[in-house]
Amino acid sequence: MRLIRLLLATALTFSVVPAHADSKDVARLTQLLENSKTLSARFSQLSLDGSGTQLQETAGDMILQRPGQFYWHTDAPQEQLMVSDGKKVSLWDPDLQQVTIKNLDQRLTQTPALLLSGDVSKIGQSFDITAKEAGGVIDFVLKPKTKDSLFDSLRLSFRNGLINDMQLIDSVGQRTNILFTGVKANETVAANKFQFQVPKGADVIQE
Template sequence: MKRLFLSAALFLSGFSAQADGLQALDAFLREVGSARASFTQVVTSPTRAGEAKPRSKTSSGRFEFLRPDRFRFEYTKPFPQTIVADGQTLWLYDVDLNQVTARRQKDALGSTPAAIIAAAGQIDALKGAFELKSAPEQDGLQWVEATPRAKEGQLRLVRIGLREKELAVLDIEDGLGQRSVLRFSQWQANPGLKAGDFRFEPPAGADVIRP
């Protein structure tokens, strides 16, 4: 579930009610340097033969980021798990397995939603990895569609829904038809986060894997 998010980590903007999605995204990248929020994630798999409906899994937790290259996802339900990008290393800590996976952040992100989160404060920084376009307003949200330019990756499409100065929805679809929808609430823009807040130390006794 979490690997879809990583292999496929948020937008905020100040924009007028008449602004389109790209204007909202541009304002977000320029004006919001950090944020903190709660999230709920629903991952839906394609329907298999003999199944009456698609299978889905729901998880929830807290999220925060600091531009240009730091973020943290703390999954609390149904199972605790932590994903941290500290600017150099992407850490994945599975509490139940007491196992930490560490990858070079630059290599692990690429054309992913997490790369969008870690982008610098200009929309041009994203255009090398994504084809960006505005989508029609829906459910009171401004939308942007981000299609990876690299066709060999697992990610097919990311849809970003924005409301005023909040990221409301991040909708991710992979090449196999699996869909992950993150909905955000309790959003705090520019809460004064520092680089040291994203430091991660593997817990004592945990197995550390470096692929």
């Protein structure tokens, strides 16, 4: 649930310490991301506070498609669904029978899901990026160049060319770790997967 809230939340403000990016690291990350026009996977998510105490653990399924379309479903008992058609994002909370709809913020620093599904051709303009490789695993650490970002740092890890896991750290040291399993790239996705139909009787909040 926290990841969905994070993806949809208002940006936090904090100080960013810039890193020195290597243009080769930027180019490599861009290529890895752009190689996957669609992605589907099972995910497990763990949220920890600044001291390392577990706050929440959830799991679910995600499907992504460029440009900017995604389907992110968290399993019960904390079920939620976030769907983007590339222009609007809908967050459905079945427990509250409520859907929140807002414009998709295209800035990569505002919506981490866009790093996997959006236009990353100019990712080096938004982040300082450094990489470390060991065997078939390559880790990229991204630090936003602006202060109006949702996260202080983001790590993306790829195994054999596919996304394996990611970690977001916010301004107070809270961490969100997401592990992807059963990752499949460039498979055909039905167009209606990214179209959310408001359930009958649901409360609708437009932001």
